[in-house]
Amino acid sequence: MAAALIVVGIVIDLVMPTGILSGVSDRRAAFILAGSCGVTAALFKRFWQPSDFRQSGESQRREPFRNFLKNLRSRLAFCSSSWGWMAIPG
Numbered sequence: 001m002a003a004a005l006i007v008v009g010i011v012i013d014l015v016m017p018t019g020i021l022s023g024v025s026d027r028r029a030a031f032i033l034a035g036s037c038g039v040t041a042a043l044f045k046r047f048w049q050p051s052d053f054r055q056s057g058e059s060q061r062r063e064p065f066r067n068f069l070k071n072l073r074s075r076l077a078f079c080s081s082s083w084g085w086m087a088i089p090g
Contacts, residue, residue: 012036020078034075041071 012032019029046064 009036030078034078037071037075037078041068041075 013036016029016033016036020026020033
């Protein structure tokens with residue numbers, strides 16, 4: 001199961017950007033890549049688990065929270081580049 005998920009992740013990370021850049025089914029590829037970023041962020045950036053997130057001073061979970069926000073930003077950038085105000089007509 002884990003090996004299959006790794007292969008699926010590699011295929012998504014290699015094929016979808018190529019589809020976006022070439023213009024072949026770019027909206028669908030952006031949606032799939034955005035979904036992949038969202039799943040990765042939810043599964044691996046568990047910033048909400050330890051209780052030191054809201055405490056002042058050093059925290060072990062603020063860096064994963066920043067990484068979660070970066071994944072979210074990437075997801076929104078993929079969608080906005082295909083559907084939103086940044087989309088190039090043609």
